[in-house]
Amino acid sequence: MDEQAALALIGDRLPAAGDDCAVLDGQVITTDMLHERTDFPDGTTRYTAGWRAVGASLSDVASMGAEATAAVAVYAAPEFDDEELLAFVDGAVDVCESVGAEYVGGDLDGHEEFTVATTALGDTNDPVLRSGASPGEAVCVTGTLGRSAAALRLFERGDGEAANDLFRFEPRVRAGVALRPYATAMLDSSDGLARSVHQLCGASDCGAALETPLPIDERVDAVASGDDDRRELGAFFGEDFELVCAIPERSLAAAREAVPCPLHRVGTVTDDGVTLDGETLPDRGYSH
């Protein structure tokens, strides 16, 4: 059973689950685990790891349109080096401060592979779920796509400083809160634009017709080996932690005005099927 099928199985048992966060009374909560082998390429500093691991959970809070309030993490490693540990904590503290949340600590654990489990909390009485999109609405995405893919190429090339900079994304908490009055469905693009749109459409029982140009980050151009590679990195690679949402046409101008970052229209909600420039867009992307 793959992760998608397993999550669906659990979703049947747990009504509060199934979105980017579980919904509590007035709050949302999300938890995630990252591993050295799959999530922190050679060259990732512990400061970047702390920022990114906690940031991934803050991004889930953002995608519910909630105000991020607090985060915790378990830091599991073969040994506890004081500089590494404090750098990790600094990264966690700084990413929380960047979105107005507080990093309140967590736990340490001995483990062979460097592994981090993070949990974030947010406040909202009216979370934006994945399930409210309707045909005719605009499909939008914040910021640019492909930054993490570009960072991986830079890590491979040994350009660690530029790669770490790209890896420390800004969780879109302010954008999520600003979009809450307008977005009918929202999630983050951690699995890539293609899979995220499929997930939004699956939860909303609709389709989407996307159109190029997609807002692929210019730093992807510098590392991509051609147009196909550029599209692969921008649309499928994932781990960008941008917000993907559906917004009614009449609200689009107001939403753009409210959001403190670029908001690109990438397509239109349809009755069924997910396409890019009229061709089927496969449901594949980053599997965590």
Next chain:
Amino acid sequence: MDEQAALALIGDRLPAAGDDCAVLDGQVITTDMLHERTDFPDGTTRYTAGWRAVGASLSDVASMGAEATAAVAVYAAPEFDDEELLAFVDGAVDVCESVGAEYVGGDLDGHEEFTVATTALGDTNDPVLRSGASPGEAVCVTGTLGRSAAALRLFERGDGEAANDLFRFEPRVRAGVALRPYATAMLDSSDGLARSVHQLCGASDCGAALETPLPIDERVDAVASGDDDRRELGAFFGEDFELVCAIPERSLAAAREAVPCPLHRVGTVTDDGVTLDGETLPDRGYSH
């Protein structure tokens, strides 16, 4: 740097951390990670693993005197078997229900070793910290000690059913809430009675004079190889998830009346030093 030193280092940076839970506005939050190799012996069912992993975090909530409200978990495994996964979720749901909390989901993650990260939330405006004990107060512990140690011996003997039963402890949430008006300092005994008392004394800047008989579970007698072994399993082994607290003498009767489980006086808070029957009690126990 060992885990204790590393936690102290982080505590200097994060004022909300350093207790069994981090303290938020009106809430407490705690997170933990458990691994197959160190925490789930051969024979542990996935139902028991779900119960115990989530229970460990609920126990931290209990030790703050908070009402447990919700828990999440990351389930990381090499593959997702539907029966195992649902058994884990059932265990997590059931341990939450046993204390009036809700298991609201979490995430799945591919990982070589079966690993679980759990987070629990609790409500309280007046958490009981580790730091409020004063000389002359009674040192008390809920329930009995050594159950997890006895369970491990039963797992080694192949008596999986009895071992799993013992491994599914009841998080002392109701006892923690009942103790809140009386306890001046509290934590759980996850690191063993000896280390827990040392931690309470360290945080409260005091000592403790403990006295036998300690409330060692009768099931320890059935597996211990003698008096020394019995004392080792009962006082040092840990993972019992009972509450260890300091209570003023004048409140002891009322506290006993209020708590829905046995509350044993095991000693008295002193100015300094931790002793058992007059002899120094070493600060050793379970390191997670």
